[in-house]
Amino acid sequence: MDNQETWAKCRECQTELTEKDKVCPKCGSTSKIHELSAFDGLIGRExxxxxxxxxxxxxxxxxxxxxxxxxxxxxxxxxxxxxxxxxxxxxxxxxxxxxxxxxxxxxxxxxxxxxxxxxxx
Structure with a gap:
C-alpha cells in the first residue's frame, strides 16, 4: 500500500488519513475509523x-x-x-x-x- 493512500478517517473531523498519520493533522485526534469495501463477486451468506x-x-x-x-x-x-x-x-x-x-x-x-x-x- 502506498503511504499516501487514504488508510482511515479521523473519527472526530472525518479528515482522510494515511497510514503514517499517528494523529489527525487537522484536529489532533488519535481516534480513527477504518472502512472496509467488498468487491463484486463476494457472496455473503448468513x-x-x-x-x-x-x-x-x-x-x-x-x-x-x-x-x-x-x-x-x-x-x-x-x-x-x-x-x-x-x-x-x-x-x-x-x-x-x-x-x-x-x-x-x-x-x-x-x-x-x-x-x-x-x-x-
Whole structure:
C-alpha cells in the first residue's frame, strides 16, 4: 500500500488519513475509523436461529431457523435457503427450502409437530 493512500478517517473531523498519520493533522485526534469495501463477486451468506424459552421453565418451546445451508445434493452446488419454524406450544412444524441459486421451491411442509415427529423416515 502506498503511504499516501487514504488508510482511515479521523473519527472526530472525518479528515482522510494515511497510514503514517499517528494523529489527525487537522484536529489532533488519535481516534480513527477504518472502512472496509467488498468487491463484486463476494457472496455473503448468513443464518439466523432464534429460540424462545419461558423464564423459570426448562427447555425451548419455539425455534426458528432462517438462512443459507450447504446441500448434500451435488446438483445444488450453491446450497439452499431454508426457513423452518417449530412451535411445541402451538404444535406446528413449518419448513420451506429453496435453491439458493435459482430461488426455485424445492420442498414445503406445514403440519402439526406431533405428526412430523411420528413420520416414517
Amino acid at each position: 443464518t439466523i436461529k432464534l429460540q424462545k424459552k419461558k423464564t423459570g421453565e426448562g427447555g425451548v418451546y419455539s425455534e426458528s431457523i432462517d438462512g443459507w445451508f450447504p446441500s448434500g445434493d451435488p446438483k445444488l452446488t450453491e446450497g439452499v435457503y431454508q426457513s423452518r419454524t417449530i412451535d411445541k406450544e402451538k404444535d406446528t412444524y413449518d419448513q420451506i427450502v429453496k435453491d439458493a441459486k435459482t430461488g426455485e421451491l424445492l420442498h414445503e411442509e406445514h403440519m402439526p409437530l406431533s405428526e412430523h415427529k411420528n413420520k416414517e423416515k
